[in-house]
Amino acid sequence: MSETSRFRSLEGGHGALKGAQTAWDMLSEEQMQKHITTGCEELDAILGGGIHCKEVTEVGGVPGIGKTQLGIQLAVNVQIPVECGGLGGKAIYIDTEGSFMVERAHQIAEGCISDLLDNTAHRLKDFPACPEILQPNSFLANIFYFRICSYTEQIATINYLEKFLEEQKDVKIIVVDSITFHFRQDFDDLALRTRVLGGMSLKLMRFAKKYSLAVVLLNQVTTKFVEGSFHLTLALGDTWSHACTNRIILYWNGNDRHAYIDKSPSLRSATAPFLITGKGIRNATSHCKRVRMM
Amino acid sequence: SKVLEEAGSLEPSDVKTKRQPAAATAAAMSNKLISEMGLPASIANVFAARNGFSRCYCGLLPLPQDALSLPEFDLVALLGLDLDQVRSAVARISEIACPPCRTALSLLEDRARSACHLPTCLRGLDDALRGGIPFGALTELVGPSGIGKTQFCLKLALLAALPTCYGGLNGRIIYMDTESKFSSSRLIEIGKSSFPHIFQSEGMAQEMAGRIVVLRPLSLSEFTESLQQIKLMILQHDVKLLIVDSMAAILLGENERSTTVQKQHSWRWPLSFLKSLAEFSQIPIVVTNQVRSQNNDEVFHYSFQAQKNDTGKTSERLESHLTAALGIQWAHAVTIRLIFEAHSGQRFIKVSKSPTSPAVAFPFVVESSGISLLSHDGLEVMGAEICTIHCQDDLKIGMALLCSMAPISQLLTFSAEGLTIFKD
Numbered sequence: 001m002s003e004t005s006r007f008r009s010l011e012g013g014h015g016a017l018k019g020a021q022t023a024w025d026m027l028s029e030e031q032m033q034k035h036i037t038t039g040c041e042e043l044d045a046i047l048g049g050g051i052h053c054k055e056v057t058e059v060g061g062v063p064g065i066g067k068t069q070l071g072i073q074l075a076v077n078v079q080i081p082v083e084c085g086g087l088g089g090k091a092i093y094i095d096t097e098g099s100f101m102v103e104r105a106h107q108i109a110e111g112c113i114s115d116l117l118d119n120t121a122h123r124l125k126d127f128p129a130c131p132e133i134l135q136p137n138s139f140l141a142n143i144f145y146f147r148i149c150s151y152t153e154q155i156a157t158i159n160y161l162e163k164f165l166e167e168q169k170d171v172k173i174i175v176v177d178s179i180t181f182h183f184r185q186d187f188d189d190l191a192l193r194t195r196v197l198g199g200m201s202l203k204l205m206r207f208a209k210k211y212s213l214a215v216v217l218l219n220q221v222t223t224k225f226v227e228g229s230f231h232l233t234l235a236l237g238d239t240w241s242h243a244c245t246n247r248i249i250l251y252w253n254g255n256d257r258h259a260y261i262d263k264s265p266s267l268r269s270a271t272a273p274f275l276i277t278g279k280g281i282r283n284a285t286s287h288c289k290r291v292r293m294m
Numbered sequence: 295s296k297v298l299e300e301a302g303s304l305e306p307s308d309v310k311t312k313r314q315p316a317a318a319t320a321a322a323m324s325n326k327l328i329s330e331m332g333l334p335a336s337i338a339n340v341f342a343a344r345n346g347f348s349r350c351y352c353g354l355l356p357l358p359q360d361a362l363s364l365p366e367f368d369l370v371a372l373l374g375l376d377l378d379q380v381r382s383a384v385a386r387i388s389e390i391a392c393p394p395c396r397t398a399l400s401l402l403e404d405r406a407r408s409a410c411h412l413p414t415c416l417r418g419l420d421d422a423l424r425g426g427i428p429f430g431a432l433t434e435l436v437g438p439s440g441i442g443k444t445q446f447c448l449k450l451a452l453l454a455a456l457p458t459c460y461g462g463l464n465g466r467i468i469y470m471d472t473e474s475k476f477s478s479s480r481l482i483e484i485g486k487s488s489f490p491h492i493f494q495s496e497g498m499a500q501e502m503a504g505r506i507v508v509l510r511p512l513s514l515s516e517f518t519e520s521l522q523q524i525k526l527m528i529l530q531h532d533v534k535l536l537i538v539d540s541m542a543a544i545l546l547g548e549n550e551r552s553t554t555v556q557k558q559h560s561w562r563w564p565l566s567f568l569k570s571l572a573e574f575s576q577i578p579i580v581v582t583n584q585v586r587s588q589n590n591d592e593v594f595h596y597s598f599q600a601q602k603n604d605t606g607k608t609s610e611r612l613e614s615h616l617t618a619a620l621g622i623q624w625a626h627a628v629t630i631r632l633i634f635e636a637h638s639g640q641r642f643i644k645v646s647k648s649p650t651s652p653a654v655a656f657p658f659v660v661e662s663s664g665i666s667l668l669s670h671d672g673l674e675v676m677g678a679e680i681c682t683i684h685c686q687d688d689l690k691i692g693m694a695l696l697c698s699m700a701p702i703s704q705l706l707t708f709s710a711e712g713l714t715i716f717k718d
Contacts, residue, residue, distance in 0.1 A: 062625075062681070063625040063626045063631075063647055063681075064625075064631075064646060064647040064653075064680060064681065068649060069649075093398070097569075097626070097627065098430075098431060098569060098572075098573055098629065099629060099649060100398075100649075101649040101650055102398055102401040102402045102405060103402070103405070103424065103650060104649050104650050105398050105402075106402060107650075137399055137402075140397065140398040140399040140401075140402055141397050141398070141399040142397070143397060143398035143399075144395050144396075144397060145395070145396050145397065145398050145401060146392070146393055146395055146396075147393055147396075147573075148393060149393070149570055149573075152362060152391060153391060153392065153393055155362040155363065155388070156362055156387070156388040156389075156390075156391035156392045157388070157392045157393065159362070159384065159385060159388030159389075159392075160385075160388045160389050160392040162385070163385070163389065164395070178626075180626075181626070181627075192363060195363075195365065196363050199365070220626045226597060231595065231596060231597045232595060232596045232597075233596070233597070249596060249598075251596060251599070252680075253599075255676035255679075256676075260596075260598060262598065269598075276652065
């Protein structure tokens with residue numbers, strides 16, 4: 001018997017190490033895993049294909065940079081049918097700030113569908129069911145929206161998701177916009193805050209792994225005094241910064257919006273420019289640097 | 295005990311499948327005592343019985359937030375239940391405290407059914423904001439003193455008071471005037487200039503002006519008291535618009551000697567109160583904000599960005615270093631931010647933060663009929679320009695004086711060219 005097969009039968013068969021997987025099995029799984037496209041090819045490229053499922057990704061930036069836009073774009077893009085290369089899943093959008101504008105979501109869904117019809121027309125010919133699925137209203141019907149007004153509701157909702165996800169098996173992304181809002185305002189006890197946030201992030205990570213979905217947490221920025229000057233950094237402190245698997249920072253570079261991979265176990269640090277257009281998040285091409293009016 | 299009796303019969307699925315139309319109901323659920331939540335009697339009893347003990351341990355356990363914030367093992371120790379019971383109780387409490395789930399489609403259908411914007415009658419701005427000032431959200435107007443924020447607010451108040459046949463909301467307006475800048479004669483002047491045919495009739499001016507209720511809180515405590523009363527008034531009378539002019543005055547004026555931490559705390563409650571009030575009552579809420587000069591240290595970058603050389607010319611620094619007075623946390627909290635600024639000899643309204651519009655700026659002037667745009671095609675604004683606030687400095691007034699000008703109602707400047715009424 002070879003070394004590898006002996007090792008495999010040792011731990012896989014009788015559950016001696018319950019829940020363990022060999023790295024090779026994990027690699028095969030990862031390679032089969034689909035990613036959620038952001039709409040911008042360059043951004044997808046530095047992300048290794050898009051937002052990863054089974055992982056928690058944090059996205060932070062200054063007000064107005066486009067975090068909510070990215071959140072809505074992902075909630076729409078997760079629904080791209082499997083026939084067109086997407087996940088064909090549903091989305092949960094947890095809104096803590098009231099920044100979700102449903103008309104904008106409709107606009108982004110329209111933009112996504114029109115691009116799909118343009119780019120993948122050849123594939124769609126074979127699938128007659130698609131015209132009904134590819135309607136902005138059906139995309140909107142697949143976004144489950146929770147409006148949260150206090151940190152109690154935030155904790156309660158994330159607890160309740162356990163049950164919700166058992167019933168709705170198609171959900172492939174959870175977007176929390178933003179994870180920070182209620183924890184910056186209502187908490188005076190920082191130790192309690194750290195503990196509560198830690199508990200929440202563990203639960204979300206568990207959902208990501210168990211149900212093979214992507215978790216995207218939008219975060220605000222704050223200033224931090226480092227080495228004699230103020231720097232921008234994501235809110236919620238140093239302990240929270242360990243809680244997410246990946247971290248993307250959206251920022252202004254001159255007049256362009258850029259995304260920077262700040263932390264990732266498998267991707268190297270890189271930046272990519274992106275645009276926010278009437279259709280949603282798209283590539284920043286050299287001839288179309290101007291932001292178009294909607 | 296009656297509540298506990300009914301508790302036994304409440305099925306988990308009932309709560310979720312029932313449509314709960316008002317956000318208020320959901321908010322109320324998480325604020326209820328655990329004893330009122332309809333838990334199985336055995337669990338509710340335990341939470342209630344431990345009341346006395348837990349009060350000295352960590353506050354009132356009967357509130358859901360206590361049950362949800364404490365780790366499971368603490369709850370086991372505190373309540374004397376076993377881990378499984380605690381888990382199922384927490385799951386049940388979470389399910390009830392969780393707000394109802396809606397699909398985005400049902401949100402769209404709701405909004406399609408009723409009007410959801412207050413048109414500003416400035417065509418370019420209304421186009422950019424897709425209808426006007428949105429209902430159910432906080433809109434912030436920020437800019438240096440004397441630029442026209444109060445003029446904008448006066449016009450908005452008038453527009454909301456007009457009957458629906460003239461494009462208004464036909465409702466009452468509450469105007470919280472913290473700097474004593476509200477001028478009723480100016481309001482009537484704007485009305486007569488903009489809508490001469492309406493204001494010709496004698497009774498109309500009185501009727502319109504009568505719909506605007508002006509409050510003048512002089513301290514933070516008066517302000518918060520008024521907010522509570524306003525909430526009641528919105529529900530009972532036909533209030534269609536709330537304007538707070540200005541927010542910064544009331545919040546900053548209080549805390550000159552307090553520490554930064556206290557300063558941050560003082561506006562948290564008004565902020566979340568205003569936000570939830572907006573969503574609950576689905577009316578537009580407009581808040582104005584001051585500016586303060588920015589230290590040179592405060593040019594913010596992330597640590598991974600290369601530091602820009604600080605060799606900018608002095609004149610550049612003087613011109614653009616203004617920032618909104620309430621800081622970055624406030625900026626995250628408002629839904630729409632309109633920056634009023636002046637540069638290159640003109641004044642601009644800039645849509646700095648909006649979910650439905652890219653950043654555009656419109657040049658404007660203040661006339662007898664209020665604010666009017668010089669051009670309805672917005673100028674695109676890119677990059678860091680979106681968040682900066684410019685202030686005219688050709689009058690060579692020192693930065694410190696400019697920023698402290700807010701309480702001054704009139705400013706006359708004497709120069710070689712003559713007398714200018716800089717602010718009135």
